[in-house]
Amino acid sequence: MNTRERLISITSDLIRKKGYFGTGINEILKQVAVPKGSLYHHFPNGKDELIREAVYYGGESQMHKYGNALRGKPAEEGLAAMIDVMVEELTASNFEDACPIAAVAMASGSIDDDIRAACAKVFVGWQNDLAGYLERRGVDNAQQKAEELYAMFEGAYVLSKAHKDVKYLLLQKKFIAVILNS
Amino acid sequence: MNTRERLISITSDLIRKKGYFGTGINEILKQVAVPKGSLYHHFPNGKDELIREAVYYGGESQMHKYGNALRGKPAEEGLAAMIDVMVEELTASNFEDACPIAAVAMASGSIDDDIRAACAKVFVGWQNDLAGYLERRGVDNAQQKAEELYAMFEGAYVLSKAHKDVKYLLLQKKFIAVILNS
């Protein structure tokens, strides 16, 4: 893994925990053990460019995890496995790691709009991915239901993190069938 | 409105837009037009104490708005009016103001746990308030449904802000009845 990739990867980890404003370039450099010149060589536009790339990176990495959870399972079972991924990430990180995109998106409006747009693109990608999965399983109105399911998951992710209690995520399993059959 | 209240009120506005790390005390002082000594007189424990109070303040102020929207309406209509409150706040602020609590809660895990606990308390308060409203309208399993509804709303709030598009919030109206009748 080269310097550029390591910078993006570590930044992705940090913004997930602390968001845009909470993540400082000095801390990134310290963790990657790279001097400042290297960062500005690979990312001439500085922090904003690096964070934008880290948003895309975190989005793709998360999509792979969800894809693995869904693969080969019927709709209801697959979605429950997706929730288990989120639960596992919260508990493994002592409730520091919730949705890597939401952490940055919350600050949109006060930051470079390219970063907000990157967050939006990642969300759309996730949603299309899930809609395709549902369609292949014969679920009707898949696009709208995928939208709804992600809203549920995002919200439960926030509530579980704030309460340090995964019960808000686990509760969603009860409503998967309700949404799918609606 | 005295100095202490003005500090809390402005801080509440700022953390809603920029979260914990994005809100600096110098900016707060500038907006309130108060010297630093006054802040540390009223809040000897500094930024964390002020933000904790601002979280409670923002939580109560938001609860009143939701309460006004719900009052006197049947369940489905009241919940739709709640969504309209969120939509209105997003558009009026050019998508800067989403959930005032989530903005801070996203950073929990990296900040004083008292602040996270304050966020959790506000969420529980909102949820109990909504559960009571639903119970009074004869909805069964009101507590669980209130939990679910808030998860939906929180998630849609985040998605609408990130996309600069209220459609994610408005979509929730279609699912209110689905949840209430489940």
Add this chain to the structure above:
DNA sequence: CATAATTTACAGACCAGTCGGTCTATATTT
């Protein structure tokens, strides 16, 4: 009632540390 003592509140200069970013210099690779 007057005034002294005490508390509450406001005021801002100042501090060490960190912020994101620029700059020049040196390796390393092609």
Add this chain to the structure above:
DNA sequence: AAATATAGACCGACTGGTCTGTAAATTATG
């Protein structure tokens, strides 16, 4: 030689926080 990448000293602006001082309000005491 030229392009790419690493290296870190350095910069002004800003961070949250401390400090000393003053003004105003409140309480105690004669």
